[in-house]
Amino acid sequence: xxxxxxxxxxxxxxxxxxxxxxxNYRFVTMSQTVLNERTLRLYYHFDENLTVDELRAGTEPASxxxxxxxxxxxxxxxxxxxxxxxxxxxxxxxxETQDQFGVRFEGLPLDYEGAMYLEGEVSRAPYFTMTTVKxxxxxxxxxxxxxxx
Amino acid sequence: xxxxxxxPFGPQHPVLPEPLHIKFVVEDETVVQAVPQLGFxxxxxxxxxxxxxxxxxxxxxxxxxxxxxxxxANCYCNAIEDMLGVTAPPRAQFLRVIWSELHxxxxxxxxxxxxxxxxxxxxxxxxxxxxxxxxxDICEATAGNRVILSVNVVGGVRxxxxxxxxxxxxxxxNELEKGVLDMSKTMLQDYTVQERTRGIGVLSxxxxxxxxxxxxxxxxxxxxxDERMRGYAAYKELNFVPVVEQDGDCYARSKVRFYETxxxxxxxxxxxxxxxxxxxxxxxxxxPDGESVFRVEQPRGELFYYVxxxxxxxxxxxxxxxxxxxxxxxxxxxxxxxxxxxxxxIVLSIDPCISCTER
Numbered sequence: 001x002x003x004x005x006x007x008x009x010x011x012x013x014x015x016x017x018x019x020x021x022x023x024n025y026r027f028v029t030m031s032q033t034v035l036n037e038r039t040l041r042l043y044y045h046f047d048e049n050l051t052v053d054e055l056r057a058g059t060e061p062a063s064x065x066x067x068x069x070x071x072x073x074x075x076x077x078x079x080x081x082x083x084x085x086x087x088x089x090x091x092x093x094x095x096e097t098q099d100q101f102g103v104r105f106e107g108l109p110l111d112y113e114g115a116m117y118l119e120g121e122v123s124r125a126p127y128f129t130m131t132t133v134k135x136x137x138x139x140x141x142x143x144x145x146x147x148x149x
Numbered sequence: 150x151x152x153x154x155x156x157p158f159g160p161q162h163p164v165l166p167e168p169l170h171i172k173f174v175v176e177d178e179t180v181v182q183a184v185p186q187l188g189f190x191x192x193x194x195x196x197x198x199x200x201x202x203x204x205x206x207x208x209x210x211x212x213x214x215x216x217x218x219x220x221x222a223n224c225y226c227n228a229i230e231d232m233l234g235v236t237a238p239p240r241a242q243f244l245r246v247i248w249s250e251l252h253x254x255x256x257x258x259x260x261x262x263x264x265x266x267x268x269x270x271x272x273x274x275x276x277x278x279x280x281x282x283x284x285x286d287i288c289e290a291t292a293g294n295r296v297i298l299s300v301n302v303v304g305g306v307r308x309x310x311x312x313x314x315x316x317x318x319x320x321x322x323n324e325l326e327k328g329v330l331d332m333s334k335t336m337l338q339d340y341t342v343q344e345r346t347r348g349i350g351v352l353s354x355x356x357x358x359x360x361x362x363x364x365x366x367x368x369x370x371x372x373x374x375d376e377r378m379r380g381y382a383a384y385k386e387l388n389f390v391p392v393v394e395q396d397g398d399c400y401a402r403s404k405v406r407f408y409e410t411x412x413x414x415x416x417x418x419x420x421x422x423x424x425x426x427x428x429x430x431x432x433x434x435x436x437p438d439g440e441s442v443f444r445v446e447q448p449r450g451e452l453f454y455y456v457x458x459x460x461x462x463x464x465x466x467x468x469x470x471x472x473x474x475x476x477x478x479x480x481x482x483x484x485x486x487x488x489x490x491x492x493x494x495i496v497l498s499i500d501p502c503i504s505c506t507e508r
Contacts, residue, residue: 003440003441003442021359024358026358026361026374027361028361028444028451028453028470028475029361029453029468029470029474029475031442031455031466031468032466032468033457033465033466033468034466043455045442045453045455047374067442067444069442087359087361088359088360088478088482089359089360089361089475089478089479090361091478092474092477092478093470093474110184116186116187116188117187117188117191117507
């Protein structure tokens, strides 16, 4: 479904998130999209749960409220406040965002520092190497450069 | 003074042959901390949207996870159809439900077997996997494949069911239901099962919400939260009721899955009886443009897709949040305080799918 998101700033993000938490919303996930080299757009998706009592009271499926979304455009060089102090579960997706988009979240209770998917000692993707093969000049002895990998 | 030891679990472990690594800090026999490590097989499938056109991506998203491949494709197709402003024809909507529920049944039966294996009940493991073969046969006979069905396309489906196939499926479903019911006494009342699962890995109702749990993990803690309640595909026309348990322990989660298996069989029967006549797919008006989110219910819980398009053949961005990804924080909350022999039972109770998580 197409969706509308409420714009927030890094200053208002935590208060808005806390407001949703107080209203018993569940944090679903975050989505990220690169707007340009400097700006990353983050969407925070929330949902309201039903209880069994509400269900027994005859709540119709169609009457379930739609998701609530927050939209945050951030400078990729600036730290982003972590919402995991409000929703602990956000720590995983925030760590993933650090890995994949090179941004930094402030206040993560468990911070992999950009190495959630790759161990800290791995400096590059282990299964992807790119090398340049140099052809030896005609008439000169070829040197073993390792070749293509 | 208690002795602290660090015990690695995975990425290759007899009880979970999937590459999840958890570092357990234990004091004597009690877990005090669990730290996960992911990324052993991360495939970067989300980034393929920039090199495959949006119709080809249906077959890519099916490969995110084998067990619920059809449901991944269903969610992706719905997100794209929303952007294009088209709706799949009624027959396609019902067929999507039928194949999705077949996937749910075979996923739950697979899990029930693995769960029994986790606490050492191997004969139950064999029984559930034997029963599961009926579903695999139905998938093969109706879609041509046992696991990756490839029946969904943007705008509808590309396979149909003949009246003969429907009659045969109904017979197979009866056999299947009989097999599942035969296992109910063992799975729900057996002393061994209850001793190994009751009161283990408790997730309270409030914690389930705060920790973002999804699917049977959430419903096992008392929340009636199932995306099928929203009525996507043909669910709005079927008699769907979510299965909810209150105790929040491993036993409650296994009960949710057991009863969901039976309910899914009812849904498939109902959909087969009420299968409307219509074309199978609609013509697409062009390329998608804009942003869209869609959620469906996988066997393991809520599956979320975000897609962004700019009117071209390729999408700009696709983001997938799978239910196992959502259930890892609740798992990390359940593990501290448990005893070492309960670790496999608790880890299995969220039905972890690392293939999904490392999409």
